Amino acid sequence: MQAAQFSRVSRRVRDFSPRLATVAGLIALLASVPLLYVMLRAATADPADWARLLQGRIWYLLGNTLLLVVSVTGGTLLVGVSMAWLTERTDLPGRKMLRWLLALPLAIPAYIGAVIHLVLLRPRGGLLPLWLAERLGHPVTLPSPLGWAGATFILTIFMFPYVYLLSGAAFRTMGASMEEAARTLGRTPWQTLWHVTLPVLRPGLTAGALLVALDVLAEYGTVALLRYETFSTAIFIQLSGRYDRSAAAILSGVLIMLAIIVLWGELHIQGQARFTQTESNWRPAATVRLGRWRVPALLLVLGVVIASLLIPATMLVAWSIQALLNADTAAALFRSGTVGFGNFAWNSLWTALLAAGVTIALSLPVSQLATRHPGAFTRVLSRLCQVGYAVPGVVVALSLLLLVNRWLPFLYSTPFIVVIAYVVRYMPQAVRASEAALKQISPTLEEAAHTLGRGSLLAFVQVTLPLVTPGLLAGAALVFLSALKELPATLLLRPAGFDTLAVRVWVWANDGLYLQAAPAALALVLASALPMSLLLRRERIFK
């Protein structure tokens, strides 16, 4: 019968491909297992441990962590939005150059920035107080970079570019017409900014702020260095010093709950963040004349650039030169034990590259499914792949340690466990990049390929893939960048003797050998700057 003859064909209709859905489901499961496992371990931990921690420790850590999250998020919003407004909407001199200078601190990991500011400012033995005391002839007290205030300052100046880039793009995209409408309805420019512009930008800014909040929750290096105790540092100590995995699991469980709440908010807002669209009749908004505020505004922007970019960059270069000129440090740098600088760089490079490639490849089935067959099921998959945002590096390390010890012992103390940690941690960035790239491609292109005789796979390979490649590369660059800078998971999971640049910088800096750490830190920053500039060029504000 004819029907029987075609039954094989009928299953190939691409209403919804079960094969693709299965692959995507497995990937989503893989991405969310570490989180679920830690939650499970936390829930089933010894009640005595829970009781001990609930008697004080958890509340202290919770207060500390939340305080830092709020202050840094607020700080980045304040700095990021004001910098974006000044460089996008006013006649600030040199704003084209300043746009770049304000984005570049992204290439400097916060913990490296913290090392530099700490060396310069530390209360006893800081370079700046010493130099001032020598000049003035009496001891000088400068604001200390340690503790809550210092951590807020350091994290704000190195994390504000996220908010700055987001709001800069939003200021740019939002054309003149909406603000002009407000003006014709009787609002002054100042009222327009507060009653129209900022409310319109709010969803996007909130999403950016929540991403910063997630980053602060996950931050280990900076807070550890500045002696401010948060969940991340407490878990790290439980894991590395006391080997108390039960307590670590409990603290991780609480931290994840916190992060999940933030992530839930972020995902919720993400959908509505289409606050502005570039229409065909888009015109740039009118430039605000700063008048006598030009000089103070310029000084403000320069202050931010100096603290977040010029000082760290200058110090890194100066110390690197000193370190290389000095025979002792140069020798230590290139031959500490059996391995040297080349090994660290190579370890950093291959683990980050491998992680970037694997992550992007895994993100494709999920994002293809989510963009082509939107629905409740695919949305759940896409969200499961994004839980990595809510899993700080120390928690990824903990869960992988537990999982690998139990099920995959052969992976233990191989560098691949580090790569797996990067993949789990940075899968969300890849999924978002792939989804964004795929959304740009009109479904009619794939349909055209179908009517011209191509099945799903061929249509994807011959039409979709070539078109999304730039977007995928950008996503891979982002993952590479993040993996290169990753510190806590690498520290906890690396096999003995397996050092990356990030690890070496950290170890040397903690030993007070900042001259020796400088070349590695500089290499890290330069290696980050390359994919960074590629990413920044894609940003609307640099076009």
Place this chain on the structure above:
Amino acid sequence: MTTLQVDQLTKRFAGVERPVVHDISFEVAEGEILALVGPSGCGKTTTLRLIAGLERPDSGVIRLGGRVVASDTIQVPPERRDVGMVFQDHALFPHLSVFDNVAFGLRGLSRSARRARVAELLELVGLRGLAARYPHALSGGERQRVALARALAPQPVVVLMDEPFSSLDADMRLEVREQVRGILKTLHTTAVFVTHDQDEALFMGDRLAVFQHGCLEQIGTPEDVFHASGTRFVAEFMGDSDFLAGETAADGIRTALGTLTRVGALPVGTAVEVALRGDDVDFVPAENGNAVVRERFFRGAFNVYRLALDSGQVVHALKSHTEALPAGTRVRAYISAQHPLAVFPDGQAARLGRCVVCNTEFHHAGPFPMSKM
């Protein structure tokens, strides 16, 4: 010979109560161009996508070149249907040159055969010199023709076009659609195309299928559909009809513009509506007339007048642009049509939301001129 046969096709979308395509049947003969026309959301594009295999019908059968491609048990995927499709946004592959776009569907041919076929098609659509260009470097009209060449290249059984001219500027649209119709006719290609523009449908289609709310209201030649509109909706959609109230009497249909002799058998005393277009109505200035000029709209080659009849109804009349009468002029309006007019039983055909209207009978009135009041 029938190339495409659509039989009782129905398609529902999740969450939409009414079927988007409801029990639609039609046939397209070899070499024929069928225009699917209707307002947006009427199901015409979904019908096209069902034929292409980009959607799966809930019920109904589609036969392409004698082969069943969709039924309750069969769903041939688009890549095996042997259809060519021109998309509304043209969907040219931006990473491929014009040559590679056109060659994309030519598989299993030798290199030289492919080259020859692409050259032949580019020649046909008048783009021979642009083979090496990329889509972004083409004008709208050129993209349109590349999309057509790409769809035609594999010699499909039928070419499907989804609003192919809607993305073009108005001044270019006329030129391009003449070219496209010429190309299709030269190749004797069977084509189904979708448009919401009645002018375009009348121009392009050998036959028209008028859609409304997922139902096929009427299918026929452009003349048929225009002059003998099967439903009140078709009369309204195809050329902006006014509906003049009337009542059947022993000698014809009495209206405010006189009595029309009628063909057809409606019982005396039935309320009816007569569909009138601007060119069916004329008037002369007359102090003791039956209407007043309310407004005059200048349309270039002609003037459109809005007339308020003494009966309270409003009709429109077309006159040459040389005759300009100011608003307020009293006139005698009369029906000047030299062809039968469509008559609809009052009230029933107005319920266009229901598919009953798909089968409404129509009645012709005539002959002309009718007795003056």
